[in-house]
Amino acid sequence: MSEPALSPETRAFLEKLTGGPLGDESLWHEALTHGSTGEARHYQRLEFLGDRVLGLSIAEWLHELGTDNEGRLSQRLNALVSRTMNAAIARKIGLAPHIRLGKQANDDGGRNSDNILGDVMEALLGAGFLTQGFPAMRALVRKLWSEAVTGKVGQSKHPKSALQEWAAGNRRRMPEYYLVERSGPDHAARFTVEVRIHAVGEARAEGSSKQEAETQAAAEFLRRFG
Template structure:
């Protein structure tokens, strides 16, 4: 089996679509470290298609939810971490096309890289199958990740802020305490502090500052519970 045949077979299995333009999907898996055309433009497109697909889905599933709850549900399942989780389930890391240095640095394990490639693949799928085909794929692979409970999931940072306010503690303060890793796969370390008698602190890492802040908030909530 040639590399092209193997790639086409994997795309059909993972995405449920036989690619007409294999080069389009190869680009969706190509990281910028290769030095040529990469997945960035397709990622831009796929990010919008993913958001619209999920937004349309939850709008129909939760007809009584106000805008705030719908936004919370959307944000919970289109995050970089969620996209990376989907990518690993589909086997994306094994098919990423990376420059030598990026591969040596472990970029194929990066949430940023894997998540971006998933969005790029959605963009490529949209170009070949339209919104209907792309949305069908999104619903299939995101089915188990959508919280169908009546209560919308609460973002950890919002939940921590509410916890502090309810106990008359000072609002959470997030501090970037470290940054490491190569440009294509950075790691940020953030500490969160909640002042007051019942407060506390926690530290966590993430592939972005926002991701690290979210992880720190979640860690502190668990610590305080």
């Protein structure tokens, strides 16, 4: 049985992205394959590896750049490796057309899902680590994440932390978060969360994860009542 091959368009995309020889194409094929295809090899294992490659690359970079304390470094790291950020990078490089989805996942909008885009972005870093090594992937991360790292991503206070401090500062009860609705298929789920502060009000927001919805709800609450 022959190894799965990349399409000429995807091969050219990856070669331009990484700037080096791809090596074992079956790993890149795996990194781009969603479980909805029904194939035995899909991106989850490479995503697990790529998550660590990305985290170490960004952590090293942030340590190199300044003298922030551990709390501030962790705050920035979490923002820079978040699924939302990874999906934004994936969109910027035009990754979506190269992802291999089953028909139902594709029809359900999976190609524009933050969950899938972010996961595949990490899986590519995992495949690159195995075929080209860590230095090459660190260089790729520094190229793709440059604008985010040198900008203000993660420097402002996280909305949930900011809301908690706002409540304490105004002698209010702590915020309470409630899952209002979960909709959509597993690979493109949407969550609606409401945050309430007693005797002040409430705000709702949606996200592709419960955590993201809570963050957006906290930000909306601060916009309305802060």
